[in-house]
Amino acid sequence: MNDFASTPELILLPAVDVADGKAVRLTQGAAxxxxxxxxxxxxxxxxxxxxxxxxxLVDLDAAFGRGSNAGIIRKVxxxxxxxxxxxxxxxxxxxxxxxxxxxxAERVNLxxxxxxxxEWAADVIGRYGELVAVGLDVRGTTLAARGWTExxxxxxxxxxxxxDAGCSRYVVTDVTKDGxxxxxxxxxxxxxxxxxxxxxxxxxxxxxLDDIAALRELVPLGVxxxxxxxxxxxxAFTLAEALDVAxx
Numbered sequence: 001m002n003d004f005a006s007t008p009e010l011i012l013l014p015a016v017d018v019a020d021g022k023a024v025r026l027t028q029g030a031a032x033x034x035x036x037x038x039x040x041x042x043x044x045x046x047x048x049x050x051x052x053x054x055x056x057l058v059d060l061d062a063a064f065g066r067g068s069n070a071g072i073i074r075k076v077x078x079x080x081x082x083x084x085x086x087x088x089x090x091x092x093x094x095x096x097x098x099x100x101x102x103x104x105a106e107r108v109n110l111x112x113x114x115x116x117x118x119e120w121a122a123d124v125i126g127r128y129g130e131l132v133a134v135g136l137d138v139r140g141t142t143l144a145a146r147g148w149t150e151x152x153x154x155x156x157x158x159x160x161x162x163x164d165a166g167c168s169r170y171v172v173t174d175v176t177k178d179g180x181x182x183x184x185x186x187x188x189x190x191x192x193x194x195x196x197x198x199x200x201x202x203x204x205x206x207x208x209l210d211d212i213a214a215l216r217e218l219v220p221l222g223v224x225x226x227x228x229x230x231x232x233x234x235x236a237f238t239l240a241e242a243l244d245v246a247x248x
Contacts, residue, residue: 009247010216011225013056013086013201014047014232014239016040016076018069020061025230037233040069044076047232048083050239054106055085056203056227062090063111070099077104088135088171092117097124101131109171111135114162115143115153122165133169133201134162138188144175156195163196170200171227177205181230184211189223199224207231212245 017024023040037043044055057076061067068090077085087100088109100108107130114121114134125132137144141155162170172192174185184205193200199222202215206228215226226246232239 007216007247008219010212010219010223011053011201012212012239012242012246013054013225013227014052015056015058015227015229016044016047017058017060017229018072018076020067021069021072024060025233035233040072041076041079044080044083044085047239048080051243052083052239054225055080055083057085057087057105059087059089062096063088065090073100074103086133093120094124097128097132101128107131107133107169109133109135111137115158118161118165121162125162125165125167129166130168132167133171134167135171135173135203136192137173137175139175155192159192159195163198167198169198169224170196171203172200173203173227174205181205181207181234181236183207184215184226186214186218189215189218190221193218193222197222201225201227203227207236209237209241209245212242216246 018040023037023043025035047055057073059069059073061069073087084106086107086109087105091097091100091108091110092113097108110121110132136155138155143153143155143158172189174188177185182205184202189200189202202223206212206226215223228242231237
């Protein structure tokens with residue numbers, strides 16, 4: 001236990017996924033699998049009240065290319081005080097990226113654009129540095145794009161390209177685990193961290209406090225944080241309990 005207590009903190013990022021103006025959770029990222037959890041602002045404020053340092057805020061409609069929740073994204077960032085917000089979903093050009101930063105996002109995650117428009121991605125990575133992370137959403141070692149509805153290339157080839165561009169951080173999601181409460185893909189995270197010195201945020205599958213403990217043990221390898229969604233919303237554990245295990 002003493003060894004574990006000396007392990008650096010794992011940063012937890014409660015997820016607030018927004019679709020049709022509501023906070024929702026998906027299963028394996030599939031459109032139509034939404035379970036609604038009410039008002040996104042209320043959800044974000046609640047996580048802030050419970051001690052979150054960061055919130056992972058996703059515009060699912062923008063990610064799927066079926067609309068935008070920009071007004072709600074802006075409202076969430078404005079209402080959540082003292083908590084840093086990273087925004088994901090539909091960041092595909094200068095305007096959408098600049099708007100997210102204007103709203104007050106501390107970081108934006110590129111997804112599909114990093115796969116489909118590598119020149120633009122490399123350009124904004126160079127211009128914005130730490131403000132830009134890239135989401136690597138994978139099934140096996142094949143990347144998923146367009147709200148996880150299309151294939152987006154080989155994980156390792158894309159990672160090498162992003163390393164060359166100077167990407168500052170990666171958000172790694174095993175799509176087959178996301179929203180399933182089946183545990184994170186620790187092997188995938190070990191493999192990614194072995195191939196980049198940049199910090200990695202884990203996403204998908206966290207179901208128990210033991211999962212958070214297992215992810216914390218990967219912090220020395222380069223796993224900086226973990227996005228937690230369905231387990232919190234379903235009451236598997238409280239954010240306070242999770243933060244305690246994470247060292248927060």
